[in-house]
Amino acid sequence: MSERIRAKLNILADAAKYDVSCSSSGGTRKNDNKGLGDSHASGICHTYTEDGRCVSLLKILLTNHCIFDCAYCVSRKSNDIERAAFTVEEVVELTMNFYRRNYIEGLFLSSGIFKNADFTMERLLRVVKKLRLEERFNGYIHLKTIPGASEDLIREAGMYADRMSINLEMPTESGLKLLAPDKSHQDVIKPLGFVQNQIVQFKEERKLIRSVPKFVPAGQSTQMVIGATPETDKDIMHTADAFYRNFSLKRVYYSGYVPISNDNRLPVLGSQPPLIRENRLYQTDWLMRFYGFHVNEILNDANPHLDIDIDPKLSWALRNLQHFPVDINVAAYKVILRVPGIGVGSAKKIIQARKFGKLRIDQLQKIGIAYNRAKHFIKCADSPYQLKDYQGTQIKSFILAESQSKYIKHDTNQLILF
Amino acid sequence: MTFYVFDGSLEGLLCAVFEWFERKPGQVKLVSEAAFLPDAFSSTLHIYNDAQKADRVWKGMESKLPRGWIRRCYCTYLSEQDDAYTALFEFICYLFANGAGAEKNYGNPFVLMVSQTARKVEREKHRMEAFIRFQHTADGIFYCGIDPDFNVLPLIMNHFKNRYADQKWIIYDIPRRYGLFYDLEKVEEIKMDFNTQKNMISASSPALSEKEGLYAVLWKDYFKSANIPARKNMKLHTQHVPKRYWKYLTEKQSG
Numbered sequence: 210m211s212e213r214i215r216a217k218l219n220i221l222a223d224a225a226k227y228d229v230s231c232s233s234s235g236g237t238r239k240n241d242n243k244g245l246g247d248s249h250a251s252g253i254c255h256t257y258t259e260d261g262r263c264v265s266l267l268k269i270l271l272t273n274h275c276i277f278d279c280a281y282c283v284s285r286k287s288n289d290i291e292r293a294a295f296t297v298e299e300v301v302e303l304t305m306n307f308y309r310r311n312y313i314e315g316l317f318l319s320s321g322i323f324k325n326a327d328f329t330m331e332r333l334l335r336v337v338k339k340l341r342l343e344e345r346f347n348g349y350i351h352l353k354t355i356p357g358a359s360e361d362l363i364r365e366a367g368m369y370a371d372r373m374s375i376n377l378e379m380p381t382e383s384g385l386k387l388l389a390p391d392k393s394h395q396d397v398i399k400p401l402g403f404v405q406n407q408i409v410q411f412k413e414e415r416k417l418i419r420s421v422p423k424f425v426p427a428g429q430s431t432q433m434v435i436g437a438t439p440e441t442d443k444d445i446m447h448t449a450d451a452f453y454r455n456f457s458l459k460r461v462y463y464s465g466y467v468p469i470s471n472d473n474r475l476p477v478l479g480s481q482p483p484l485i486r487e488n489r490l491y492q493t494d495w496l497m498r499f500y501g502f503h504v505n506e507i508l509n510d511a512n513p514h515l516d517i518d519i520d521p522k523l524s525w526a527l528r529n530l531q532h533f534p535v536d537i538n539v540a541a542y543k544v545i546l547r548v549p550g551i552g553v554g555s556a557k558k559i560i561q562a563r564k565f566g567k568l569r570i571d572q573l574q575k576i577g578i579a580y581n582r583a584k585h586f587i588k589c590a591d592s593p594y595q596l597k598d599y600q601g602t603q604i605k606s607f608i609l610a611e612s613q614s615k616y617i618k619h620d621t622n623q624l625i626l627f
Numbered sequence: 628m629t630f631y632v633f634d635g636s637l638e639g640l641l642c643a644v645f646e647w648f649e650r651k652p653g654q655v656k657l658v659s660e661a662a663f664l665p666d667a668f669s670s671t672l673h674i675y676n677d678a679q680k681a682d683r684v685w686k687g688m689e690s691k692l693p694r695g696w697i698r699r700c701y702c703t704y705l706s707e708q709d710d711a712y713t714a715l716f717e718f719i720c721y722l723f724a725n726g727a728g729a730e731k732n733y734g735n736p737f738v739l740m741v742s743q744t745a746r747k748v749e750r751e752k753h754r755m756e757a758f759i760r761f762q763h764t765a766d767g768i769f770y771c772g773i774d775p776d777f778n779v780l781p782l783i784m785n786h787f788k789n790r791y792a793d794q795k796w797i798i799y800d801i802p803r804r805y806g807l808f809y810d811l812e813k814v815e816e817i818k819m820d821f822n823t824q825k826n827m828i829s830a831s832s833p834a835l836s837e838k839e840g841l842y843a844v845l846w847k848d849y850f851k852s853a854n855i856p857a858r859k860n861m862k863l864h865t866q867h868v869p870k871r872y873w874k875y876l877t878e879k880q881s882g
Contacts, residue, residue, distance in 0.1 A: 211841050215848055222852035240789050247789040253757045254867070256878060258854040261863030268853065306842050307849075309769065309794060310761045312877070345793070467857045482857055562733035572734045 233314035235427030244345025275321030315349030330358035384438035428459035550583030699745035714740035
């Protein structure tokens with residue numbers, strides 16, 4: 210018995226690990242039925258794998274049998290791998306027992322498509338219903354919406370799940386057609402739109418009638434594979450921006466492609482996943498969501514790719530030196546937020562602290578800004594007087610000279626050819 | 628200079644603030660009894676605890692500070708560090724001398740120190756919420772022994788009480804020699820008489836329930852399966868899970 214479940218868990222966790230989302234935040238479920246579990250507003254990462262990714266949910270597939278043959282996916286029909294499937298009871302028991310030991314925040318359940326979309330969705334629904342209704346489980350549940358499943362099933366699943374997601378897989382339609390001829394972005398857009406409408410509708414009703422149940426309280430997310438097809442960073446971020454705007458997504462995840470097959474449409478086996486690029490895309494994503502940047506300011510026709518050696522905020526600042534230096538003691542919050550080396554937390558502290566007197570360099574350093582980087586772009590009470598205006602390239606070389614990039618190691622790793 | 632010596636309790640610290648405003652002695656240094664070393668050139672004042680005085684100071688703080696800052700002060704106290712006590716004392720004095728709103732002056736070293744210490748304590752609290760691993764014992768209680776950097780048990784109590792409402796559990800702070808026990812109704816402070824330095828009960832011990840071993844193995848398997856070897860990044864891994872916490876983690880135990 211225990212050997213069988215171990216083998217299943219290994220196969221189905223291994224197949225699920227390429228889904229990057231592991232967030233457990235945004236849930237609002239309270240433990241009001243003396244059951245198990247209570248959501249934590251900011252989510253909790255219970256451990257991290259050796260590749261540095263957070264583990265907060267039990268992330269598994271219900272099965273890795275699949276009728277599709279998508280070139281980028283390990284579970285594709287034509288791949289010769291071991292197949293397995295959990296029963297509903299097994300998933301429920303694993304989730305409950307892991308949760309009781311404080312291993313996880315909840316369940317991330319996805320599945321290969323077996324038979325058809327409705328059959329698969331119905332199975333997923335049975336797992337979440339059993340957890341919520343029979344086991345009184347109030348932890349976090351992230352459920353994959355199966356494209357093509359009936360709206361009734363999706364609506365019912367939404368009453369029990371905290372988050373639902375559908376993966377966009379490739380940033381552009383043409384990329385998707387190349388690797389997964391059976392799929393299209395339209396398949397994703399329809400259910401995303403449906404769930405989004407339901408979320409809005411349930412929220413409206415809740416305002417009038419308090420007893421209306423919650424519907425997908427932690428919102429929706431999606432994921433794109435990076436580096437499998439030749440899209441530019443601009444294509445990727447513009448797609449992400451459109452999805453953020455049209456479907457009020459909570460997150461778009463970018464997953465650097467890890468080569469898993471010998472398909473000649475894809476990067477060869479053994480090539481490094483594009484980790485730096487992935488990191489730069491996330492930085493851009495953050496700039497768009499928390500720093501008030503518009504995607505066009507960072508990526509446009511003149512700059513279709515992000516710099517690899519410096520982060521996107523610094524690279525924007527170097528291209529737009531006319532906005533600097535910013536006087537820390539008078540500038541608006543929005544402007545301070547755009548200074549390289551100053552984050553949201555420090556910017557807020559600066560705004561509050563300067564009401565008590567002009568801020569000096571030492572105070573800024575203590576507040577926690579990256580002063581060596583920011584000093585080229587700011588003025589404060591005791592900034593040294595500077596005769597010369599530096600060019601963007603000069604500032605860049607100053608900053609690069611005194612910073613140790615955590616990526617230098619990887620760079621050489623990727624460039625050894627001879 | 629004058630030393631204010633208090634007993635290390637929050638009440639004592641608040642009384643010290645009260646005494647300072649009653650005497651206005653100028654520059655003083657607050658130290659706890661445990662860390663106090665008398666010297667020849669300074670005078671010393673021993674603070675006597677008085678619940679009424681402490682209450683007045685606390686009420687005053689509540690009327691001047693938003694709730695988030697009250698929590699920050701409490702967290703700073705729980706850090707149990709001497710320079711944090713000093714900063715907290717100076718911060719409260721600064722607040723009363725300058726009126727409500729003074730806590731926003733991040734240019735003031737004590738304001739910054741209190742806010743940063745509180746952050747450290749909150750981080751440790753969050754790590755405990757993340758890294759505690761219960762073991763199911765043969766008598767049906769979920770147990771975990773911890774030794775956090777700061778005294779965070781009072782902060783994590785509600786989190787665990789709300790979350791594990793249908794199971795009995797014990798979280799025991801081994802070096803501070805007290806713990807929390809939830810009996811399905813309420814949480815109680817307990818003291819146990821045992822000498823262990825270990826956070827986990829060994830996997831072969833008969834004190835564990837019969838299925839505990841299976842789930843520990845399944846969790847270790849899951850931890851291995853979820854890793855993508857092509858992306859290995861141990862530096863990032865240890866940054867997120869510092870090595871001093873590995874002793875708590877089921878997935879980091881060998882065998």
